[in-house]
Amino acid sequence: MIKSKAKLLQLTVTLTACAFLFIPTVMSVMAGVTANYFKGISSGVTLKWVFQVWELYADSIFLSLWLALACLVVTFIIGLPAAYGLARHPGWFSRVLEEFISLPLAVPGLALALALLQLYGTMKGFRTSWTFILVGHVLYTLPFMVRSILAVLAAMDLKTLEEAAASLGASPPRRFLNIVVPNAMPGILAGALTVVTLSIGEFNLTWMLHTPYLKTLPVGLADSYASMRLEIASAYTLIFFIMIVPLLMAMQWASSRAQRIAN
Amino acid sequence: MTLHLTNTAKTFSDGTRALLPIELTVKTGEIMSLLGPSGCGKTTLLRIIAGLETPDTGSQIFFDDDDVTLQQVEDRKVGMVFQSYALFPNMSVRGNIGYGLKMQKLAPDKANARINEVLEMCQLEKLALRSIKALSGGQRQRVALARAIAPRPRILLLDEPLSALDASLREVLRDELAVLLRKFNITAIFVTHDQAEAMAIADRVAVMDHGTIVQSGTPEELYRNPQSMFVAKFVGSAMLLDGSCKGKKLTLAGGVQDLPKNTTDELVFVRAEDVHISKKGSLTGTVQTTTFLGTHYRIGISGIASGVLTSILAGQTAPNIGDTVKVSINPEALLILPNGAHKE
Known part of the structure; x- marks a missing residue:
């Protein structure tokens, strides 16, 4: 099977790297189902900690899911027309605008959160509502939505397709619904999965913006690490994994599909 | 339908005069070709007729007695075949051909009958359910033509419909297109830079250069009696x-x-x-x-x-x-x- 020393070396390096990444994860997950971490796995396997996490942090989990969904809706409503506008009017101005939308990626989440707090911190009702965190998430995830739709739209001759539809009697709204949206779908899907995944996992911004009554999944994670026993923190990680890994896999699939169309 | 243009011109926003004031009449059922080198204004003229480009003020476009100068493209009832065909990738061959009928809100049974008729005319019956990505260049061209013709447009406009094809295929499809256009029995305008194409397909050819029509006539007239050096050189390479x-x-x-x-x-x-x-x-x-x-x-x-x-x-x-x-x-x-x- 293994033909040469070079191949053997490659395999060893790869496996070592994998082990380096996987073992801590596996350890952590195992800790989450171990009856007593200090005694080791021999103390028995239990789901007690997982249930306890659920009792303590179910609100965080639901808040995160709700936020991700709301974030998706908002980025879609803003992102699709924005990407369409940028694709239909290419030029230096669009490029500048695109960079501008992408700016929140370059600015650290903490700085972004600070800016939001300085500007809106005094508006009590808004400051303590979940929509405040939503604003931060939208700012952070919008460029991903816009860019992935834009990539698909830019790959086709949108102008001529629309002209063709117009010559067949389609009004501007019909052209948008029948031609632009269906053809942008792979980009929308890839963007949507990215937005949801990022929103669920976002910590930086959210940690600054959250209130004690509004903890998202990652904020709760940090909280459990800081204040709970190790088994509970580990069980929390396990729940986080179960939620995020399928999303990541779906995202991979969708973006590779979008890329195939864009090429 | 008779197409009649008077004083039709186009000046682009940067001041380029793409089209100088033009008079043009295309009779009912006539196949007219606009022939000229790239940048002569032939595509601009076609796009003005389609309603995709707004002509300068003072221009007038008539479809029979109907002044369409200010009509939007979607209201003009024109059929257009684009150079790149612009088929909708999200629809099947059938979906593409039926799109114009759907926009006209034709009853489904009538629309289906019309689609079948057009599919048969263009020999596309077997491809009806295919995705347009699974078609060859020649097949795409036929779908584009079928899609343009299905809603029974008042005029058919074709923008270099053969230039996206391989040279070997082009000649065959050129003759096929000439036969099809006559079968449709429709007023048609056909833009090309290839004199052989214009000669083979059109009843009448208008040779364009620098934004004006320099001479128009039957292919024979243009070939035998060119009135200027440009026409003599461009038509039949004198x-x-x-x-x-x-x-x-x-x-x-x-x-x-x-x-x-x-x-x-x-x-x-x-x-x-x-x-x-x-x-x-x-x-x-x-x-x-x-x-x-x-x-x-x-x-x-x-x-x-x-x-x-x-x-x-x-x-x-x-x-x-x-x-x-x-x-x-x-x-x-x-x-x-x-x-x-x-x-x-």
């Missing part, structure tokens, strides 16, 4: 015989050529098929190139005029490169055109 005219004689670098009439200040052109290599010829030149084309040879001869003169030679053998040959040209075959009427 070659200039540059020398000095005196009475009925034209003195060239390679000898003296008889002319059909007294000529002084005009230009003399000849087409390759009228340049004969013959021992009795009055002109002498040197063979520069020989190209074997199956049915004939194309011989490039230098030394007669300032440019290379091309001759079509139907025969079994060709002279060798470097040979000196005698050339004769029938005076009646010469094209004598006014000088400076059109700069190129």
